[in-house]
Amino acid sequence: MALSIGVFDGVHRGHQVLLSQLMIDAAKSGLTPAVATFDPHPLEVLAPQRAPKMLTSIEHRLQILEELGMGVVGVMPFPKIR
Numbered sequence: 001m002a003l004s005i006g007v008f009d010g011v012h013r014g015h016q017v018l019l020s021q022l023m024i025d026a027a028k029s030g031l032t033p034a035v036a037t038f039d040p041h042p043l044e045v046l047a048p049q050r051a052p053k054m055l056t057s058i059e060h061r062l063q064i065l066e067e068l069g070m071g072v073v074g075v076m077p078f079p080k081i082r
Contacts, residue, residue, distance in 0.1 A: 001072065002026035005036045010055035011064045019068055026071075034072035035065050042078050 004022050008015050019035070026033040039058045043051040056064070058075060065073045 001034045002029065002031040003034045003036060007041055008035065008037050008061060008065065009041070009052070011061065011068070016068065019065075019070065023069055032071035033069065034074070035070045036074045036076055037061060037065070038078045039075050040078055045078050 002022055002025055004018060006015075011019075019033070022035075023033045025031075037058075041051055041054060062073055062075070
């Protein structure tokens with residue numbers, strides 16, 4: 001598995017370039033391209049006053065990542081610290 005980890009909110013052009021390269025490298029190595037993302041955004045837990053407004057819902061983000069050809073898409077929960 002070739003893995004990229006990030007929030008990937010909005011899956012903008014920079015993300016798409018990164019993920020395209022991930023797919024190329026994964027194919028060359030016979031690996032499955034995979035993405036791990038977070039929900040909620042880590043800053044919502046660690047520094048709520050600095051957390052960006054999310055551009056896409058987690059459901060939409062997962063749909064976009066799957067449509068881009070990611071073989072595996074996982075969500076890492078980022079629980080509130082008590």
